[in-house]
Amino acid sequence: MSKRSRAAAGDRIGLRDALVRAGLEPHLATLLEEMPSKSVEVDPRRPFREAGVQRNEVFFVESGILAKYKGDGAGRRQIIALRFAGDGILPGDKVADYGIQAIVRSRVLVGQQRDFDPIVDAHPELARFFWKLTQRHADIGYEWLLNCGRRDSTARVVHLLCELAERSGLDPDNRRLINPFTQQQIADITGQTSVNVNRVFADLERQGLIRREGRDIMFEDWDELRRVAGFSAAYLG
């Protein structure tokens, strides 16, 4: 997805535009938008789709942010991926082993796999487009894995903030990041506890690297933050 010049996390753009920005040919984007589907408002932190059931659906995020998550079987929860406006959650060939929740109030286009598949079959470029999109999602997943596996808790949190700034299109001179996450959600993404996330934030603020206003975050020292996070935007493609 190419970078957007100015678009906050909660922005509202049409699905077609979002797909075109993501690199899809306009006429194919139109096709997808016109696919039989319903557009749904999804409340944050409420059940939307549970894991473990057969789901024959396609989702496209029109606005807001969705999270895919998995449980470890003992109540611990890991958010494994985020989907921003224009991103999709595509059906696999098996029972979905992940649930879906919204991070912020989101508008989601829900289609049926039986309507989606024929369109893809009829337009080979779509398979290629979704292949590339899946590749991008996998690459982000790999960076998250590096994050959880090899970085300390401060770096993990800051890395997520840097990624969020990139993906939600913070402009470089505007230092305010509109942070849509609760500390618990940041914990679920970065593989730690909300208590520790809170301590990390307090530390960062004490060191003067960030300043906080409510949930939002001011990047006081962008370069130093990138450094402590070991952040390089390369993996975002």
Add this chain to the structure above:
Amino acid sequence: MSKRSRAAAGDRIGLRDALVRAGLEPHLATLLEEMPSKSVEVDPRRPFREAGVQRNEVFFVESGILAKYKGDGAGRRQIIALRFAGDGILPGDKVADYGIQAIVRSRVLVGQQRDFDPIVDAHPELARFFWKLTQRHADIGYEWLLNCGRRDSTARVVHLLCELAERSGLDPDNRRLINPFTQQQIADITGQTSVNVNRVFADLERQGLIRREGRDIMFEDWDELRRVAGFSAAYLG
């Protein structure tokens, strides 16, 4: 990829067969195998491809195991994905931010992107096949993320062993797992130190859950191991 009835980690099967087993139409598999390419022996734990350079190559594993890895910029290393026989490492549109190494001595078919792309363009089913394959790889990556983020060190190690048993096709009544990994590599996959991996193994053996002969591992109590790992093979598709 469908399960193989009997095939150890180091087995030697033709690429074509491996691709067909992975679900590809025979004539398409033939096309890929006949693509201009060279077949290379890759030594384990030696540099094969470094991160950060433009790579216009496609790789298909003919035999053995390849690992994709990333560094955190401070010398710490995370293995982010494994590729078994029949798996491919497909080119992205950007500079590869990961390196490649072999886990065991492997035979790898190396092709050029400029030869690969036209074949895919000419055969739409290939785009769909690789899309599905990428989706599978992403799903495995997500499970690894859950592993690193939410499970303790014992569960992480055992989970990897269970996955290895599934992916390399251990048969259910044969309890011996031919383990190709050094403890350092297991540490690099599960996000911990080799010292701790060693302690985990010693614990598991002390508890009678596994027995070790050299590097290989006997599953003494398959059910209990799956339980401590929270392992369910669903994500492997």
Add this chain to the structure above:
DNA sequence: CGGTTGTTTGAACTGATTCAATCTGTGTGG
């Protein structure tokens, strides 16, 4: 045999968790 690579063990340390309590902001109904 010597060199190299991987495994094992101990002791000290520390980053992060756990548990529990308190505080803050926001929305709701009276």
Add this chain to the structure above:
DNA sequence: CCACACAGATTGAATCAGTTCAAACAACCG
């Protein structure tokens, strides 16, 4: 406007899982 409930943020104290450092040991190979 206030009282109340609720979700999320903050803090402290105790604990523990996993790291770090360092050294010894084992297996393999030319």
